[in-house]
Amino acid sequence: MNDKTAIVIGATGLVGSEVLNLLLEDERYSKVHVFHRRTTGQSHPKLEEHIVNFSQIDEWKHLIKGDELYSALGTTIKKAGGQERQYTIDYTYQYETAKAAAGNGAQKFALVSSLGANPESRAFYPRLKGELDEAVQELPFEVISILRPSILEGNRQESRPLEQLGILFTKVITKFPGLSNYRPIPAKTVARALIYSLNKCTPGTHIFEGEDIFHLS
Template structure:
């Protein structure tokens, strides 16, 4: 095989892929969906969510599902890559227990089922400070999920831990709006730049690029590293 044939084989391998997305109506997930639909390497994008995305596209295959009854639909989690951007807040969830169910259980069980179905690559948006040993509920939750998915049999796993997420949300979050404003000011101080807010679309781009660029294994991208993906 000559160099040109080898390049063609590699390029062909990257085309005609099917991506799976959960959390496609959220801030990062909506950008992941948009970018995948516009990417010629993908012929199908399968979305699993509790409500419709409202998006119409020839490549979009939308499934409205109940995450409490995953046995009814987990056989549909087939494709080449899984992108997980599902998440909520305690205010939206109503309790820490319910937030844990959405942020940890639903994402982990979806990833587990996809891996068992032969999906090869997985990208997860986590959070800055994620640490399974943290005393803070949210960062502990995120850290536990990062550690749990590490054991799943994907060929490639990428975890992105962004700082404040910037972008237009469907729901208003005053605390995050104030946090982003303050972060823009304080991250101009030398040594704090890595904590600068990042646009959700950039995180989505990083998730997709990470699965194309990274070799087999488990990879974590912290804060400002995401800007370079």
């Protein structure tokens, strides 16, 4: 199929921006609909931007129409201002958008999760991600692809010095046997893997973790 419509949320983020750029270059897609709270600043014949309020999805969910949904929305607890707000952005907004897309006929769904996602975790962030991973698998998509990357590499808009230290540290420790899943991964590699998975995976749910994402891309 070479006349597909893709939907993207989180298109100004580290992975989402790479997904958007790749989709705009991909001849298999004739339209790319982006839903976000601010413009991407891009102009392209394929691109249709929708500036929305995610907390009022009932007002615009009828617009979430396409063949595939790419969900890369997310924030940090510091940027969000607390756990409750981060949960709203990382879980509620993504789940409600996916639910609306499925209800409007989208057949395929790709989600950026996180290595260690586990709904039973005692730690807030991996529990949040695990709960979302579990919830979206109940939605009626033909194909669901969930990617759980390790720490992401790329050019962020904001400075994260502790994250940069973490990247350097993990690059050292992942040279030891059994730790390759924790190798830092470029955001563009994750983006490529997301798109590849929805174009190549068979019907059902597919979960890719850490090192598997490098091979998938």
